[in-house]
Amino acid sequence: MKKNYIKVLALAGMAILTMGTLAGCGSKNAETQAPDTKTEAGTTSGTTANETTAKEDTATNLKGSISMVGSTSMEKFATALSEVFMEKYPSVTVQAEFVGSGAGIEAVTNGSADIGNSSRNLKDEEKAKGVAENIVAIDGIAVVSDPANTVDNLTKDQLINIYNGTTTNWKELGGADQPIVVIGREAGSGTRTAFEELLKLEDACKYSNELDSTGAVMAKAASTPGSIGYVSLDVLDDTVKTMKLESVEPTPENIKAGSYFLSRPFVMATKGEISEQSDLVKALFDYIYSDEGKDLVKAVGLIPAN
Structure with missing residues (x-):
């Protein structure tokens, strides 16, 4: 597990370094394919044997795609997160598009994206449409x-x-x-x-x-x-x-x-609470709020939300 953790952080660092070469254009669409090498998923300390087994089974079975749309300010964090998460779950692809916070919230509201990245708090009228404000970093x-x-x-x-x-x-x-x-x-x-x-x-x-x-x-x-x-x-x-x-x-x-x-907060908005999302999206948030996720937040120059 320690070896995997070091590998994850190293990959996060590589993702961060590559961001330095990105030009500041308006709409950007990034998709990175997962590596072929499988790694074990982490488990939370203090869990029961049954809970640990359930989490391992979920990790093994996780496959599919997660779409994120939104803030250009969150590009470095979102890109590093995508790279690390796909290393942990090789059968998952994370797609990220960077077109601004307003467009991200609109995308998650109308169901065209799983997550809307926003570098501001949600407005009352946005929350009234069923969008949940999930603060992931400051x-x-x-x-x-x-x-x-x-x-x-x-x-x-x-x-x-x-x-x-x-x-x-x-x-x-x-x-x-x-x-x-x-x-x-x-x-x-x-x-x-x-x-x-x-x-x-x-x-x-x-x-x-x-x-x-x-x-x-x-x-x-x-x-x-x-x-x-x-x-x-x-x-x-x-x-x-x-x-x-x-x-x-x-x-x-x-x-x-x-x-x-x-x-200001960095928000990853969802249509409904995190508990209502797919296993893929819930696993992504589990990672963000884990100790490894907090280390990633710090590695890209942000402050963990919790």
């Missing part, structure tokens, strides 16, 4: 700028004023005499919804550019003088400057401590 929203920007710290009010159009030049914040290029996500994006709700800026942002993926925001911020944008914490790299907010860096430790104010 993510921070990082504020990024072009690397040459001399401003590296913003207060909450300063960030609000940049995005509502009150502050338009970096010199007003102690930086260069340079117009601020305000970058954001497209309407329907979970990252945009969470960002605007956290800052109470719903429908009030004055965007210069509205882009359709996390990768596109990163690329635009990295290449545009005077830019500012917001992205998921787990995609940060040295191509951009990462801003401190209220003198606090966006790290998992600071988010857990509650000192960094821009954070």
Whole structure:
């Protein structure tokens, strides 16, 4: 079992590394075929012999396909999860499409997907249609700028004023005499919804550019003088400057401590509760909430939900 666990984590790492080469385009569809080598499924400590046998039987018999549709911000996590889960269950294929949170919730609502990935909480009207909010991880929203920007710290009010159009030049914040290029996500994006709700800026942002993926925001911020944008914490790299907010860096430790104010849930929504789903989907959630699943969440730069 220890050997299998190490193999699983190694595969997760490979999945994460490959994400660095992905371009930030709008709609993406990923399907990875399971390897031929079978591995044993894990069992929960403290279970009875009958429960263990039942779980092993379920693992042996699991076969078929799981479809996930939704948030581009969840791409790294969803891809790593798919790879590891298919290693554990070789007769299962996990398909993931990354088209935005709103589209993901719509897909699970109308039954065209098993899981709708959303980088925001569900709205009351979405829950009213029978969609269950299953929080699988906590993510921070990082504020990024072009690397040459001399401003590296913003207060909450300063960030609000940049995005509502009150502050338009970096010199007003102690930086260069340079117009601020305000970058954001497209309407329907979970990252945009969470960002605007956290800052109470719903429908009030004055965007210069509205882009359709996390990768596109990163690329635009990295290449545009005077830019500012917001992205998921787990995609940060040295191509951009990462801003401190209220003198606090966006790290998992600071988010857990509650000192960094821009954070949001990663949700894997289902039509009905998890207990009502297929054996395949229930097994996927069992893995996510297991110790191995929590290690995977941490490995992609997120915070376990429980």
